[in-house]
Amino acid sequence: MWQSCGPETIKIEREADIVTARQVGRNMSRQLGFGTIMQSRIATSISELARNIYLYAGSGTITIAPIVRNGVLGLQLTAIDAGPGIPDIRKAMEDGYSTSGALGAGLPGVRRMMDEFEIHSSPGEGTRVVVVKWNGPIEEGV
Template sequence: MKNAPSRVEIHNEWDIVRARQSGRDYAKELGFGNVDQARIATAISELARNIYLYAKPGVITIEVIDDQGKKGLAITAKDDGPGINDLRQAMEDGYTTSGGLGAGLPGVKRLMDEFDILSEAGKGTKITARKYLR
């Protein structure tokens, strides 16, 4: 079992792939089923893609958690980019600034069990998302 967190710096598109694969590996090793492995990998892709598009460089950290007997994964996306000007708008379905599908942050929130976001203009963003084994 991997105890050390995985840390993937996001500089380019290949780093998104590496972060996604690392998350899938952790999820599989922890015992998540295929559907939850895909959810976790998709959430990581969205978070890493946001770093790549808006705030590179940044870091995706994946770690095993045990919260009072509830095992799972915590995914943290952190950058020192421009921050998110309007968090409420960014959390609306369909909102996009990149011409993408707009599934981004609201999609990550739906895919995971817990979702926390802190963003400050000019200082960066930190998002933590958690998924627990059922």
């Protein structure tokens, strides 16, 4: 039952924490009744957000929480760090842009895979990304 799913916060300090966050998100999305494709998109989004925390900020948190809005059940991911921040969010949201030599699919990919995407970042203060994936109307027994 979705009511039994509470928010879970995973500290991201080591590379292994990325895997843990991904597993928690996949399990919670399964409990909430998301299909396997959506579970994969959620898990991939968590991986991207957690990897950004690990690579660029060193540490932070990912909070995974069920939400309901207007009778629709969803899953919200909140990634928070106190790292160096993103100097140019518009640039960081461009496909192919990377400061680490990676493919640059991270944040733009997360934005495409999720239904809602919000990012706030201040140089020297850190970054907060909140994304939501909606599943559909709440059903009894789910």
